[in-house]
Amino acid sequence: MTVRIGLLGFGTIGSSVYALIEKEHDAILEATGVDLRVGKILEIDLSKAGVAAPAELFTSDFESIMADPQIGIVVELIGGIDWAFRYVEESLRRGKNVVTANKQLLANKGAALFQLAKDEGRQIRFEASVGGAIPVIKVMRESMIAADLHTVYGIVNGTTNYILTAMYRGEGDYLDTLARAQQLGYAEADPTADVAGHDAAAKMAILASIAYHSRVTMADVAREGIEKITAGDVQYAKDLGYVIKLIGAARLIDGRVNVRVHPTLVPAAHPLASINGSYNAVYLRGHAIDEIMLTGPGAGGIPTASAVVSDIVSIASTKTAGFLQNCSCYKVLDFLPDDEVVSTFFIRVRVEDRAGVLARIASAFGEHDVSIESMLQKNRGTTPSWCSSPTPREREASSRLSTRSPACRW
Numbered sequence: 001m002t003v004r005i006g007l008l009g010f011g012t013i014g015s016s017v018y019a020l021i022e023k024e025h026d027a028i029l030e031a032t033g034v035d036l037r038v039g040k041i042l043e044i045d046l047s048k049a050g051v052a053a054p055a056e057l058f059t060s061d062f063e064s065i066m067a068d069p070q071i072g073i074v075v076e077l078i079g080g081i082d083w084a085f086r087y088v089e090e091s092l093r094r095g096k097n098v099v100t101a102n103k104q105l106l107a108n109k110g111a112a113l114f115q116l117a118k119d120e121g122r123q124i125r126f127e128a129s130v131g132g133a134i135p136v137i138k139v140m141r142e143s144m145i146a147a148d149l150h151t152v153y154g155i156v157n158g159t160t161n162y163i164l165t166a167m168y169r170g171e172g173d174y175l176d177t178l179a180r181a182q183q184l185g186y187a188e189a190d191p192t193a194d195v196a197g198h199d200a201a202a203k204m205a206i207l208a209s210i211a212y213h214s215r216v217t218m219a220d221v222a223r224e225g226i227e228k229i230t231a232g233d234v235q236y237a238k239d240l241g242y243v244i245k246l247i248g249a250a251r252l253i254d255g256r257v258n259v260r261v262h263p264t265l266v267p268a269a270h271p272l273a274s275i276n277g278s279y280n281a282v283y284l285r286g287h288a289i290d291e292i293m294l295t296g297p298g299a300g301g302i303p304t305a306s307a308v309v310s311d312i313v314s315i316a317s318t319k320t321a322g323f324l325q326n327c328s329c330y331k332v333l334d335f336l337p338d339d340e341v342v343s344t345f346f347i348r349v350r351v352e353d354r355a356g357v358l359a360r361i362a363s364a365f366g367e368h369d370v371s372i373e374s375m376l377q378k379n380r381g382t383t384p385s386w387c388s389s390p391t392p393r394e395r396e397a398s399s400r401l402s403t404r405s406p407a408c409r410w
């Protein structure tokens with residue numbers, strides 16, 4: 001069976017998808033019977049035509065892809081929201097299935113697109129939108145359909161994980177390590193989307209929607225980035241036995257959903273603490289599965305392209321678009337407001353070197369029913385760090401990581 005795709009965008013991922021399809025064509029044909037071809041490539045920058053793919057495949061006319069009856073799958077890899085939304089919407093209306101790696105598109109406009117796909121009997125596949133090469137979407141939707149998930153923790157942004165790993169290794173403060181990440185191509189010239197947590201928030205909205213079968217959008221995710229984390233914070237955390245990570249946490253608590261992204265103190269022995277550099281990981285807990293962690297390269301051309309190509313082959317091998325192929329948001333769950341979430345905190349205080357100061361701080365905590373689990377005072381007159389202890393309810397709660405920013409775990 002010959003399957004022709006229309007590729008939108010020939011940047012990092014688009015060109016890698018083309019290269020991977022060329023390289024793996026025969027193996028995919030042998031394994032699945034799908035004769036995968038790139039029919040057309042839509043690209044603004046036509047200077048790319050003929051460099052890594054034949055010039056005759058390139059077009060700047062989207063309509064020519066829509067009008068081609070041989071193209072059954074549109075692969076959106078231009079990024080951004082506006083044009084991507086227009087193209088994906090039009091593709092679905094014109095009877096094409098869609099594969100996308102665009103988390104911003106889905107986290108902001110997913111409801112409309114999935115509804116349209118359902119109405120049109122088409123599929124939207126989006127494995128590469130979270131975790132790059134890690135097959136987390138398919139595993140959550142299919143393999144974990146009966147897992148009764150209640151907790152999803154993710155290290156889903158490679159840039160921030162690279163920076164925090166370098167800081168943990170003592171390679172510099174936030175700005176030094178960010179500059180190095182930019183030199184090495186791990187961070188954009190404008191790193192805001194990554195370091196402020198927007199990228200991770202979009203990915204967590206997608207993961208939470210799948211885990212709990214209820215729509216979560218970007219606007220529902222509380223977010224804090226890593227810009228204020230200092231080498232001092234990282235060192236204190238280390239001394240207390242923790243690693244600071246930008247954690248996305250999506251939890252189902254008493255039937256309500258809470259999704260947040262913020263720097264978190266992860267115990268050094270927790271599996272997420274060992275995810276270093278630009279790697280990503282998704283750690284899942286469910287009543288039926290206890291815990292499972294998936295990890296791998298979270299970005300990059302060929303790793304991400306492998307997830308895109310897998311989605312294309314899945315569509316080509318699926319006759320009907322069942323709910324597993326589109327969003328399975330058949331529930332409408334309430335959100336648990338952030339101020340109702342119980343957690344532990346890491347508190348760093350600068351105090352004057354005067355007798356009785358620490359006792360007064362401890363007493364102030366006590367008056368507000370906050371107990372202190374551990375305390376570290378490094379130098380005279382500098383910065384003691386505190387970990388508040390969990391309440392009995394927190395201990396009971398099955399979450400294994402605290403999810404306040406930055407927080408201690410018990």
Ligand SMILES: NC(=O)c1ccc[n+]([C@@H]2O[C@H](COP(=O)([O-])OP(=O)(O)OC[C@H]3O[C@@H](n4cnc5c(N)ncnc54)[C@H](OP(=O)(O)O)[C@@H]3O)[C@@H](O)[C@H]2O)c1
Nearest residue numbers: 009010011012013043044045077078079083101102299300
């Ligand atoms: N890079 C990764 O590691 C990674 C990982 C996972 C997911 N993703 C997602 O994959 C998507 C693509 O990312 P990327 O890194 O490949 O981006 P990219 O390198 O910027 O590629 C996008 C390409 O699309 C072109 N383009 C932009 N708007 C267009 C339009 N309206 N019509 C036609 N062509 C257009 C761009 O041309 P110009 O350059 O001339 O603007 C560029 O060649 C994004 O949604 C991203 O979030 C990326």
